[in-house]
Amino acid sequence: MAAGSTFGVGQLVAGIVSPSAAPLVVVGDAVVDRVPAWLKDAAIRAFGAHDKVVLLATIAVLVALLAALAGVLARWRLQAGVAVVGVLGLVGVVAAATRPDATTFTPLPSALGAAAGVYALVVLTRRLAPATDARRRAVLLGGTAAAAVLTGGAGQYLVSTRSAEQSRGRVVLPAPADPAPALPAGLDPADAIASGLTVYATRTADFYRVDTALVVPDVVAEDWSLRIHGRVERELVLDFATLLARPLRERWITLTCVSNEVGGSYVGNARWLGYPLADLLAEVGAGDGADMLFATSTDGFTLSAPLAEATDGRDAMLVVGMNGEPLPREHGFPVRMVIPGLYGYVSACKWITDLEVTTFAEKTAYWTDRGWAAKGPIKTASRIDVPRSFATVRAGRVPVAGVAWAQHRGVSAVEVRVDEGEWQPAELLPSASSDTWCQWVFDWNADEPGSHSLQVRATDGTGEPQTAEVVAPVPDGSSGYDSVTVTVE
Ligand SMILES: Nc1nc2c(c(=O)[nH]1)N[C@H]1C(S)=C(S)[C@@H](COP(=O)(O)O)O[C@H]1N2
Numbered sequence: 409m410a411a412g413s414t415f416g417v418g419q420l421v422a423g424i425v426s427p428s429a430a431p432l433v434v435v436g437d438a439v440v441d442r443v444p445a446w447l448k449d450a451a452i453r454a455f456g457a458h459d460k461v462v463l464l465a466t467i468a469v470l471v472a473l474l475a476a477l478a479g480v481l482a483r484w485r486l487q488a489g490v491a492v493v494g495v496l497g498l499v500g501v502v503a504a505a506t507r508p509d510a511t512t513f514t515p516l517p518s519a520l521g522a523a524a525g526v527y528a529l530v531v532l533t534r535r536l537a538p539a540t541d542a543r544r545r546a547v548l549l550g551g552t553a554a555a556a557v558l559t560g561g562a563g564q565y566l567v568s569t570r571s572a573e574q575s576r577g578r579v580v581l582p583a584p585a586d587p588a589p590a591l592p593a594g595l596d597p598a599d600a601i602a603s604g605l606t607v608y609a610t611r612t613a614d615f616y617r618v619d620t621a622l623v624v625p626d627v628v629a630e631d632w633s634l635r636i637h638g639r640v641e642r643e644l645v646l647d648f649a650t651l652l653a654r655p656l657r658e659r660w661i662t663l664t665c666v667s668n669e670v671g672g673s674y675v676g677n678a679r680w681l682g683y684p685l686a687d688l689l690a691e692v693g694a695g696d697g698a699d700m701l702f703a704t705s706t707d708g709f710t711l712s713a714p715l716a717e718a719t720d721g722r723d724a725m726l727v728v729g730m731n732g733e734p735l736p737r738e739h740g741f742p743v744r745m746v747i748p749g750l751y752g753y754v755s756a757c758k759w760i761t762d763l764e765v766t767t768f769a770e771k772t773a774y775w776t777d778r779g780w781a782a783k784g785p786i787k788t789a790s791r792i793d794v795p796r797s798f799a800t801v802r803a804g805r806v807p808v809a810g811v812a813w814a815q816h817r818g819v820s821a822v823e824v825r826v827d828e829g830e831w832q833p834a835e836l837l838p839s840a841s842s843d844t845w846c847q848w849v850f851d852w853n854a855d856e857p858g859s860h861s862l863q864v865r866a867t868d869g870t871g872e873p874q875t876a877e878v879v880a881p882v883p884d885g886s887s888g889y890d891s892v893t894v895t896v897e
């Protein structure tokens with residue numbers, strides 16, 4: 409009963425403080441962070457997507473056993489029982505205080521929950537002397553249980569209204585002060601799309617997702633804030649309402665992952681609504697020898713973005729909207745970064761909560777510590793979508809089509825060659841800006857039956873052709889020509 413009170417009160421306080429501060433959740437997260445990699449891998453192998461549920465259930469069973477022990481001990485010596493509940497509370501408090509996103513309030517649910525547990529244990533032990541009559545016993549135990557269920561239920565209700573999904577439902581994005589340009593005519597030619605060409609504007613539901621988060625971070629917009637500090641003249645703490653009240657800019661920008669293989673699908677184009685990073689950095693007086701923005705997300709992920717690219721006039725933004733809607737949770741709700749021209753791992757911090765103006769000499773970020781380059785400009789790339797590799801096509805005119813990107817430099821030409829022959833120009837379709845990919849189409853006169861290879865290459869806006877050098881994604885992005893093999897009948 410005392411343990412029940414602990415969780416009831418803990419949940420209620422978590423409902424007020426923050427859902428992720430609930431005692432069971434902080435302990436679970438702390439365990440996930442501390443278990444050795446081999447055990448983590450074994451758990452994922454054994455339980456798959458249920459690993460988190462199994463972990464929480466295991467902790468709950470352990471706590472229930474310890475609670476029973478505390479109850480038995482308390483009958484013998486009250487202090488011994490109190491000590492067990494106290495130690496449990498302390499474990500919760502320490503776990504809470506050491507979360508990467510901990511605030512002064514994070515340990516509160518565990519601390520107040522433990523206090524309630526100790527109080528219940530003391531009162532129940534004193535009043536439930538062996539001679540207590542059955543009615544009085546029932547009233548005391550029933551009352552404690554009801555109080556635990558009521559506080560826990562109220563806490564659960566508060567937690568649900570404070571979940572990120574509910575918070576997202578409450579967000580009303582303002583109209584952009586500086587809207588995205590209308591898309592040019594001639595995109596998405598119907599016949600090429602029908603045969604498999606990627607659409608220019610990626611649907612949000614189809615947008616690739618890459619991150620290190622085991623579970624999507626649950627960030628409530630009303631609780632969110634971003635601290636901008638480091639080599640600045642004045643620190644700034646920005647909350648969500650203040651950010652939305654600023655004049656926002658909307659732009660089409662194509663995101664690409666550094667781990668995208670040649671011909672791969674970790675690339676997508678969306679309409680992002682946000683506030684210019686350059687304006688924010690000017691406001692705080694960023695400088696003092698800084699050359700890097702060190703961004704941290706609520707779940708502890710970090711990235712290093714070169715300051716030069718964030719402030720050179722391109723549409724580097726603190727983003728709140730994607731395709732006319734609040735950011736989806738898995739794409740960083742409530743706020744993420746986007747910098748055109750840089751791979752996501754050095755520019756697109758989701759669930760961002762801290763931005764330090766610093767130097768590459770002073771700090772290294774998550775992926776750099778794991779062998780990836782500290783800076784990640786996007787390499788010029790092109791991809792063949794149609795025909796699919798190993799397709800069989802009828803002899804005659806065969807439509808070939810795909811996409812090409814060289815964000816911020818733009819794509820000036822796309823060429824196709826058949827069986828490593830002469831490069832022939834493809835038709836480049838228009839795009840919103842040099843910060844997005846563009847579609848291309850090529851009419852192949854396939855008159856020779858048999859197996860043929862098709863290759864593509866793009867030239868960027870500076871006139872530099874895409875490199876033929878075949879390299880794997882590690883450490884700074886893949887390169888080489890995309891190719892497909894088709895059979896002409
Ligand atoms: N917090 C956080 N932000 C992150 C990452 C991450 O693991 N955690 N991954 C980055 C990488 S590698 C890429 S490619 C982009 C992908 O953004 P998307 O999932 O919205 O497509 O997010 C970037 N931002």
Ligand SMILES: [Mo]
Pocket residue numbers: 618664665666667751752753
């Ligand atoms: Mo990435």
